[in-house]
Amino acid sequence: MKIRLNLTVNGEPVDALADDYKTLLEVLREDLGLTGTKHGCELGECGACAVLVDGQPLLSCLLLAVECAGRSVTTVEGLAAGGQLHPLQECFADLGAAQCGYCTPGILMTAKALLDREPHPSRERIREALSGNLCRCTGYAQIIDAVEAAAHANAPERDR
Amino acid sequence: MTTSPRIIGRARRRVDARAKVTGQTRFADDITLPRMVHCRLLRSSQPHARILNIDTARASAIDGVHLVLTGDTFPIPYGILPVSHDEHALCRDKVRFVGDPVAAVVARDEVTAEHAATVIDVTYEPLRTYASPTDSLAHDEPRIHDYGDHGNVHKAVALQFGDVDAAIGGADHVFEDVFFFEGSTHLPIEQHATVALKDPDGKLVVYSSTQTPHYLHRALAKALAMPAAHIRVVATPNGGGFGGKSDPFNHEIVVAKAALLLDRPVKICLTREEVFLCHRGRHPVLMRFRTGVTKDGRIMGLDLQTLLDGGAYGSYGVASTFYTGALQTVTYQIPRYRFRGCRVFTNKPPCGPKRGHGTPQSRFGQEVQLDKIAEHLKIDPAELRLRIVAPPDSVTANYMRVRTIGLAECIRRVVERSAWKDTHGKLPPGRGVGLACSSYLSGAGLPINWNDLPHSGVQLKLDRSGGVTVFCGATEIGQGSDDVLVSIVAEILGVDPFDVRAFTGDTDLTPVDLGSYSSRVTLMMGNAAIQAAQRAREILASAVSARLDVPLDRLVFAERRVFDSERPEHGVTFQEAVCMAEARVGTIGTTGSYTPPRSPARYKGGGVGPTPTYSYTAAVVEVGVDPDTGWITVPRVWIAHDIGRAINPTLARGQVEGSVYMGLGEALMEEQAFRRLPSRLSNALVHKFPSMLEYKSPTSLDMPEIFTDLIEHPDPEGPFGAKEVGQGPLLPIMPAVANAVYDAVGVRIDQIPVTPEKIVRALKAKAAGKPARVGPDAFPDVPWPETLFVTPPSEGGDGRASNEPPKRSRSKPDAGIEATAGVRS
Numbered sequence: 005m006k007i008r009l010n011l012t013v014n015g016e017p018v019d020a021l022a023d024d025y026k027t028l029l030e031v032l033r034e035d036l037g038l039t040g041t042k043h044g045c046e047l048g049e050c051g052a053c054a055v056l057v058d059g060q061p062l063l064s065c066l067l068l069a070v071e072c073a074g075r076s077v078t079t080v081e082g083l084a085a086g087g088q089l090h091p092l093q094e095c096f097a098d099l100g101a102a103q104c105g106y107c108t109p110g111i112l113m114t115a116k117a118l119l120d121r122e123p124h125p126s127r128e129r130i131r132e133a134l135s136g137n138l139c140r141c142t143g144y145a146q147i148i149d150a151v152e153a154a155a156h157a158n159a160p161e162r163d164r
Numbered sequence: 165m166t167t168s169p170r171i172i173g174r175a176r177r178r179v180d181a182r183a184k185v186t187g188q189t190r191f192a193d194d195i196t197l198p199r200m201v202h203c204r205l206l207r208s209s210q211p212h213a214r215i216l217n218i219d220t221a222r223a224s225a226i227d228g229v230h231l232v233l234t235g236d237t238f239p240i241p242y243g244i245l246p247v248s249h250d251e252h253a254l255c256r257d258k259v260r261f262v263g264d265p266v267a268a269v270v271a272r273d274e275v276t277a278e279h280a281a282t283v284i285d286v287t288y289e290p291l292r293t294y295a296s297p298t299d300s301l302a303h304d305e306p307r308i309h310d311y312g313d314h315g316n317v318h319k320a321v322a323l324q325f326g327d328v329d330a331a332i333g334g335a336d337h338v339f340e341d342v343f344f345f346e347g348s349t350h351l352p353i354e355q356h357a358t359v360a361l362k363d364p365d366g367k368l369v370v371y372s373s374t375q376t377p378h379y380l381h382r383a384l385a386k387a388l389a390m391p392a393a394h395i396r397v398v399a400t401p402n403g404g405g406f407g408g409k410s411d412p413f414n415h416e417i418v419v420a421k422a423a424l425l426l427d428r429p430v431k432i433c434l435t436r437e438e439v440f441l442c443h444r445g446r447h448p449v450l451m452r453f454r455t456g457v458t459k460d461g462r463i464m465g466l467d468l469q470t471l472l473d474g475g476a477y478g479s480y481g482v483a484s485t486f487y488t489g490a491l492q493t494v495t496y497q498i499p500r501y502r503f504r505g506c507r508v509f510t511n512k513p514p515c516g517p518k519r520g521h522g523t524p525q526s527r528f529g530q531e532v533q534l535d536k537i538a539e540h541l542k543i544d545p546a547e548l549r550l551r552i553v554a555p556p557d558s559v560t561a562n563y564m565r566v567r568t569i570g571l572a573e574c575i576r577r578v579v580e581r582s583a584w585k586d587t588h589g590k591l592p593p594g595r596g597v598g599l600a601c602s603s604y605l606s607g608a609g610l611p612i613n614w615n616d617l618p619h620s621g622v623q624l625k626l627d628r629s630g631g632v633t634v635f636c637g638a639t640e641i642g643q644g645s646d647d648v649l650v651s652i653v654a655e656i657l658g659v660d661p662f663d664v665r666a667f668t669g670d671t672d673l674t675p676v677d678l679g680s681y682s683s684r685v686t687l688m689m690g691n692a693a694i695q696a697a698q699r700a701r702e703i704l705a706s707a708v709s710a711r712l713d714v715p716l717d718r719l720v721f722a723e724r725r726v727f728d729s730e731r732p733e734h735g736v737t738f739q740e741a742v743c744m745a746e747a748r749v750g751t752i753g754t755t756g757s758y759t760p761p762r763s764p765a766r767y768k769g770g771g772v773g774p775t776p777t778y779s780y781t782a783a784v785v786e787v788g789v790d791p792d793t794g795w796i797t798v799p800r801v802w803i804a805h806d807i808g809r810a811i812n813p814t815l816a817r818g819q820v821e822g823s824v825y826m827g828l829g830e831a832l833m834e835e836q837a838f839r840r841l842p843s844r845l846s847n848a849l850v851h852k853f854p855s856m857l858e859y860k861s862p863t864s865l866d867m868p869e870i871f872t873d874l875i876e877h878p879d880p881e882g883p884f885g886a887k888e889v890g891q892g893p894l895l896p897i898m899p900a901v902a903n904a905v906y907d908a909v910g911v912r913i914d915q916i917p918v919t920p921e922k923i924v925r926a927l928k929a930k931a932a933g934k935p936a937r938v939g940p941d942a943f944p945d946v947p948w949p950e951t952l953f954v955t956p957p958s959e960g961g962d963g964r965a966s967n968e969p970p971k972r973s974r975s976k977p978d979a980g981i982e983a984t985a986g987v988r989s
Contacts, residue, residue: 025275033194034196037196039187039190039193039194039196040186040187040188041187042187042191042353042354042403043193043355044353044354044355044436044856045436045855045856046435046436047436047855047856047857049436049855049856049857050353050856052353079187080186080187081186081187083186084186089182089185089186092185093185093186096181096184096185097177097178097181097182097184097185098177098181098814099814100178100814100815100817100818102181102184102185103642103643103644103815103818103822104184104352104353104354104401104402104403104404104405104641104642105180105183105184105185105189105401105403105642106191106352106353106354106403106404106642107353107403108184108185108187109187112185130864131864131865131867132864132865134864135863135864135865136863137864138353138856138861138863139353139864140350140351140352140353140404140406140822140825140826140861141404141642141818141822142818142821142822142825143818143821143822143823143824143825143826143867143870144825144863144864144867145821145867145870146814146817146818146821147864148864
């Protein structure tokens with residue numbers, strides 16, 4: 005059965021009809037065409053599908069879309085603003101933090117939640133915050149470097 | 165004229181970075197097309213059984229089901245190696261492992277397809293299950309396959325280079341060790357996905373997360389009995405490959421057929437459990453090293469035996485078998501060598517190429533044995549290795565050609581940076597350091613389908629807009645092949661990498677590149693790109709030289725300009741140069757090709773191991789071991805890699821650190837392991853834990869601090885001197901961990917992974933006065949075939965075996981398509 009969903013996605017109101025059994029991940033990718041959010045297990049094991057729900061990093065594969073009614077969802081598509089990449093995106097791009105790029109959206113969103121809470125986390129805190137996001141390419145070092153660099157970049161968005 | 169590189173060697177943002185950090189890289193499962201329907205596979209619940217009947221009536225009757233397919237639709241076998249075309253898209257008469265696909269359902273959505281698959285009734289007649297290589301060696305019948313050497317032996321090989329028995333017999337010391345290396349899987353975060361469709365012309369188009377679109381193209385043509393020219397394969401960027409997307413897969417052929425039958429797009433995306441079942445990962449290998457050395461540590465002879473658990477299909481297995489013995493000699497001087505390898509079939513997901521392909525297992529054995537030899541001879545392990553490093557520009561006993569070799573420098577670098585001389589054997593109990601080395605191919609010297617064609621092709625288009633477009637069949641799997649391609653073209657034409665557009669991995673649009681495997685792309689595609697770009701540069705230079713009246717050898721291509729090196733202000737923009745050239749000679753397009761140099765190995769089996777040039781690596785790993793719990797921590801790793809030249813050091817560092825990461829996963833925790841279901845169920849042999857939660861892989865919290873050094877001495881075979889970096893740096897990690905554990909707590913774990921449980925077991929044995937070791941005790945009797953005798957080059961050999969059997973005729977029906985095999989059978 006399809007149900008009507010009202011939620012905010014990347015700052016825009018969304019009014020959609022979607023199957024009631026679908027996860028937020030499935031609605032984002034299949035019904036809203038936002039394929040930037042990835043999946044690696046659909047069981048909450050890999051972190052690839054992390055998005056922000058009301059600012060909290062959550063695994064969209066473990067959330068039913070109906071649970072998100074009335075809430076605000078931010079995906080990787082909502083990270084850049086005004087045609088400018090987010091400092092995290094700039095640093096990930098410059099420092100080799102994205103190799104295949106498949107785990108990248110989930111890691112970016114998880115890192116954004118961290119920096120929103122703690123603008124200047126230690127390397128240890130970054131490692132801890134990202135420990136639920138698996139990456140098979142990088143060995144994590146360049147990812148941690150990039151988050152650290154973004155924290156040092158004195159990002160205008162966070163100062164707003 | 166030649167100037168020093170502006171782009172090559174500079175740490176840069178990769179050209180495809182923006183797409184990746186904005187989530188816009190389009191992976192296969194991100195493709196949605198009008199009228200698209202979805203496919204699910206029904207996989208075997210039996211490890212080894214005859215299929216007596218498949219009843220699809222109930223599934224077909226479900227509303228929303230468009231098509232149900234079984235093996236009857238797929239009579240033609242295929243496989244990656246021409247010598248083992250042993251797979252069908254769906255099983256026909258029998259199943260060979262739990263997870264072997266037996267039927268497919270195509271329906272309006274995944275949920276309907278999944279449900280319909282569960283109501284397909286398959287009647288099986290169970291056959292004996294082979295759970296281990298010893299099972300498979302002990303019983304010839306029933307056979308898992310009706311081909312192979314004999315019984316359940318897929319392939320056994322025996323090669324001897326010089327009188328190894330005399331060499332070992334004359335040695336001061338003989339060391340004999342048995343090791344085991346457990347299998348592991350690639351675990352790419354992207355699950356395999358494929359979308360197939362019939363294009364408006366009626367031709368087949370397949371988008372797939374494949375590392376090898378060219379080989380998939382060939383397999384589709386064969387399995388579907390279609391002209392290859394009517395099939396287009398597009399390799400979507402892979403969300404991690406590591407070798408796991410290098411075979412043509414069942415699901416790719418199934419959805420291709422379904423799209424043709426239904427005339428609408430069909431998509432499949434595997435579940436994580438199915439990714440574990442597709443596997444093609446690291447072979448579990450049991451190995452025995454018998455090594456004779458002089459009292460100062462020089463190797464006189466090595467006698468190596470390996471036994472590979474191949475799983476249920478051939479895959480790359482014949483090549484994997486040879487790889488367990490091919491590269492021992494290119495790292496250290498081994499004047500006489502015997503290698504015997506045997507791969508058996510078992511009823512498990514097939515093994516194949518995982519990062520390092522067949523070489524990490526015996527690299528582990530060799531490097532741990534060297535640590536034991538050094539200790540026995542009271543020589544520092546680093547010093548021992550420095551004494552025996554293979555010489556540059558030499559040919560080994562098994563006819564592998566070594567070009568540049570920076571191994572000694574790698575060893576010295578990690579010894580210095582890790583303060584090895586102050587730490588090895590000198591840290592307090594529970595802390596230790598271990599050292600190991602490795603080498604790897606910069607691309608397989610021979611193609612999988614033996615022919616005289618180039619291994620990589622590049623086309624270049626320049627037009628009056630000043631735009632440069634480069635086309636190459638190479639496949640972007642995260643390693644940065646698009647960036648390497650574009651940066652080489654940009655360097656030679658004097659433009660910015662972001663000015664160049666790349667089209668890659670598309671069999672309609674791009675010339676063939678054999679694929680992203682064997683660390684071949686940078687070297688082979690890079691050399692082809694240099695040729696194409698230089699040809700374009702010559703066309704432009706001729707036009708500019710004539711127009712500006714500047715001698716050709718004074719023209720510089722840089723900063724989007726072409727100008728006189730003696731009067732830099734005298735020049736034209738790059739776009740003007742293109743227009744001048746186009747006006748002069750017409751449309752500008754150039755090509756480049758690369759074929760590796762011929763190997764001196766002429767014996768049967770000598771096709772596995774040659775490469776244009778080998779990379780080298782040395783690593784020191786520091787561990788902490790809790791003597792009560794056996795818990796292992798790895799705080800620091802120092803690694804130096806002889807890369808020849810780093811095209812983009814940011815990406816090169818990422819490859820080294822990613823290799824350290826994957827090596828630590830294999831060393832400490834990753835196991836592709838199996839168990840029996842309880843007998844009240846089926847007693848079937850199943851994957852122990854096909855989930856990312858229980859198949860442990862390192863997280864960001866498990867990773868050590870990594871000190872990476874790139875050793876750069878350009879190799880004449882490589883583009884701008886570059887060698888491989890994607891695989892070699894993984895190889896020393898596992899033995900270095902085992903050697904470090906010995907340094908920390910004095911026990912030998914001769915078995916990968918090195919787990920706390922094994923350490924505790926070894927410590928208990930040590931306390932009880934037994935050998936302080938955990939590992940296999942014996943190597944079983946293997947019915948080795950007749951040994952091929954090859955005289956080493958140092959003893960006057962010509963690369964041929966003295967007792968080579970006559971070559972088999974090429975009278976197979978598909979000989980015209982397949983030519984002969986890269987691995988001759």
